[in-house]
Amino acid sequence: MQEGHILTVLQVTPELSAGGVERTTLEMAEAISRAGGLALVASAGGRLEPDLRAAGGELIQLPAATKNPITAISNAFAMAKVVRERGVQIVHARSRAPAWSALAAARMTRTPFLTTFHGIYNARSSLKRLYNSVMARGDLVIANSEYTRQHVIKQYNIDPARVIAIPRGVDLEHFDPVRIKPDDIATLRSQWGLAENDKRIVFIIPARLTRWKGHLVLIEAIKHIEAKRPGALKLIIAGDAQGRRGYHEAIVTNIEANKLQDVVAVVGHVRQMPLAFAASDVAVFPSIEPEAFGRGAVEAQAMGVPVIASNLGGFTETVVEGETGFLVPAGNVTALATAMERFIDLAPETRVKMGQKGRDRAQALYSKEALQTATLAVYERLLREAKERKT
Incomplete structure (x- = not known):
């Protein structure tokens, strides 16, 4: 990040159990912290909570895995409160259910909203398609492969310039x-x-x-x-x-x-x-x-x-x-x-x-460092474009 710039990102994921979504969340918490920023994660938590702390991240415990509309609305207001009180500059959603709450919080606080497609979502009905569409509503959208990027562009008719392919990374020191x-x-x-x-x-x-x-x-x-x-x-x-x-x-x-x-x-x-x-x-x-x-x-x-x-x-x-x-x-x-x-x-x-x-x-x-560097560059772009819109 720019010299002297303090970056605060609120990542939103259902829980911290096991899987690619969770691991990528931790990797970006590490990158944000290492860059001198504040890495917040809104989640229900789970077995990877110690790993999040070790990465320099902070858990904001919310029932983020819920699909209950009332709880989701409550989550949105709770996230908006965190955004205001902690000076969050980017809200980064990584899963559909909590992404609706994250989107509402971002809009309430006029904060840049980023999404990452970690999967290909089936839509066998118009209601399911609407539910999935929240992941395409980011100011920018990250796809975890070129295959995913092409799917997102086609399915949601998104401007290709808004969709960035960043392959998932692997910690090559750990996997050695x-x-x-x-x-x-x-x-x-x-x-x-x-x-x-x-x-x-x-x-x-x-x-x-x-x-x-x-x-x-x-x-x-x-x-x-x-x-x-x-x-x-x-x-x-x-x-x-x-x-x-x-x-x-x-x-x-x-x-x-x-x-x-x-x-x-x-x-x-x-x-x-x-x-x-x-x-x-x-x-x-x-x-x-x-x-x-x-x-x-x-x-x-x-x-x-x-x-x-x-x-x-x-x-x-x-x-x-x-x-x-x-x-x-x-x-x-x-x-x-x-x-x-x-x-x-x-x-x-x-x-x-x-x-x-x-x-x-x-x-x-597929190094972890490549993923972290590319995602930090997306954060930079979001902040720059948000600043340009205000001037």
Whole structure:
């Protein structure tokens, strides 16, 4: 930011649990604080609250995950009060439900309003389309990939000059294979049910337990592989159910029905994802709907782990077919199983080379610092344009 300028930004996100939205919120809190600014986050909070404090941010606790109209209105007035009392210069909304409150607060206080599209929102009705449209009402709009940017421009008829693509960043110091200790890898693999001399190829799907992430498609593919070549692989399902008990039960039931208990391990939320990737051979992202970006695939590649992903959305930008991994048609069990078998049959040194290409590419294109610098530049632009409108 400009010398001597104190930047105060209120980021608005539903909660601070786990996921790309939350991580990007923390990364920008860190950048704002490091630039000498004040990083406020309006949120219901969650397990990442200590991380926010460590990043130099301050939590403004509100029931921001609500879809209750009365509570949303109350949130709007609470945010407006924060804007006035703390001298907030930019309100930055990252999710639809709290974005309506944030928009109202920004308009009440005549504060620049910024939104970030972290996902592709389906609109099967005019009411849902109206609900989604709040994310297109920013004075400027950030899209987390070029795929998302083109979708936003087309769906909401926005001036392309108002929509800026900023890929999600990865903390390359955190996601660094060199930092992982072999003993820690051995301990985690043991917890996953892998013996010290286990030769199985370890695949990991690091994704919250929601149906469109494709867990059931992956289990079906593993069933086919096990029928042909038993004992060739181990799958780790690492992700938070986030209250979706029905889907979690469906996954467990599917595993048991196919007698895959020794092949598939459901390990829940994993806090140390760099270690989890280091303990794995291949990361799999079999999403059946487009990912706006797909941060997990970049994190895996940053750790030198090759990737299998659906040939959809952001994965088409972050995974290079045949070089850093393989892209397969979404929902196609046979194609997914074939790609997994290709990795099973590859020589270990070939997998390592693919992983290194992925890390090299992640370092070149997807650093956390690049995201922070680009977003701070958007903040600068917002403030400059707001000043020009007043003169």
